[in-house]
Amino acid sequence: DGGITQSPKYLFRKEGQNVTLSCEQNLNHDAMYWYRQDPGQGLRLIYYSQIVNDFQKGDIAEGYSVSREKKESFPLTVTSAQKNPTAFYLCASSGTAFYYGYTFGSGTRLTVV
Amino acid sequence: LAKTTQPISMDSYEGQEVNITCSHNNIATNDYITWYQQFPSQGPRFIIQGYKTKVTNEVASLFIPADRKSSTLSLPRVSLSDTAVYYCLVGAYFYGNNRLAFGKGNQVVVIP
Numbered sequence: 700d701g702g703i704t705q706s707p708k709y710l711f712r713k714e715g716q717n718v719t720l721s722c723e724q725n726l727n728h729d730a731m732y733w734y735r736q737d738p739g740q741g742l743r744l745i746y747y748s749q750i751v752n753d754f755q756k757g758d759i760a761e762g763y764s765v766s767r768e769k770k771e772s773f774p775l776t777v778t779s780a781q782k783n784p785t786a787f788y789l790c791a792s793s794g795t796a797f798y799y800g801y802t803f804g805s806g807t808r809l810t811v812v
Numbered sequence: 813l814a815k816t817t818q819p820i821s822m823d824s825y826e827g828q829e830v831n832i833t834c835s836h837n838n839i840a841t842n843d844y845i846t847w848y849q850q851f852p853s854q855g856p857r858f859i860i861q862g863y864k865t866k867v868t869n870e871v872a873s874l875f876i877p878a879d880r881k882s883s884t885l886s887l888p889r890v891s892l893s894d895t896a897v898y899y900c901l902v903g904a905y906f907y908g909n910n911r912l913a914f915g916k917g918n919q920v921v922v923i924p
Contacts, residue, residue: 703855734914740916741899741915741916741917742856742899742914743914744913787853789855789856791855800846800858801848801856801858802858803856803857804855805854805855806853808853
């Protein structure tokens with residue numbers, strides 16, 4: 700079945716460490732996105748990519764980095780520069796028309812210890 | 813990006829029909845209206861999408877008036893498993909600009 704796989708489901712990071720969250724899709728979607736969700740809040744866009752080797756900053760990109768070397772993969776690195784990284788991270792993908800909607804992964808919960 | 817406004821939360825009894833409204837006064841001609849459902853610690857799930865009038869699928873109905881400045885998601889005969897956050901989004905695809913803005917959504921609690 701086609702879908703988006705995020706891993707790991709839970710991740711613990713020590714302060715000062717960089718961590719990378721994985722996102723893989725087999726939907727043949729061109730566009731991929733990373734969102735952050737804090738408790739009781741909506742989703743905020745971190746980065747998005749419309750095509751391989753190209754990506755754009757979202758609303759809260761500071762302290763994060765991404766790469767898009769393959770169509771299927773869009774990993775997110777949470778760097779030590781991100782001052783409050785504890786959150787629920789969601790990856791999504793979409794086709795080349797909005798009316799296709801977004802498909803989301805099951806999320807990664809990152810906790811700083 | 814067209815901004816949307818939804819009630820923060822609402823309660824409903826099991827078996828009732830639930831209607832969730834969304835305001836999007838600055839919707840553009842090319843914009844579609846899409847609703848998502850999110851359970852705790854899961855990614856949002858696509859429910860329904862429409863452009864105008866009424867759309868119905870096996871899960872819900874979406875009512876869009878002629879001016880398209882609002883929309884109503886209707887969930888028939890809700891059960892406890894329909895307790896979730898519901899997001900209304902408005903947008904369209906243009907090359908290099910396919911991004912969605914999620915608000916805080918509407919927390920629906922179904923009561924036994």
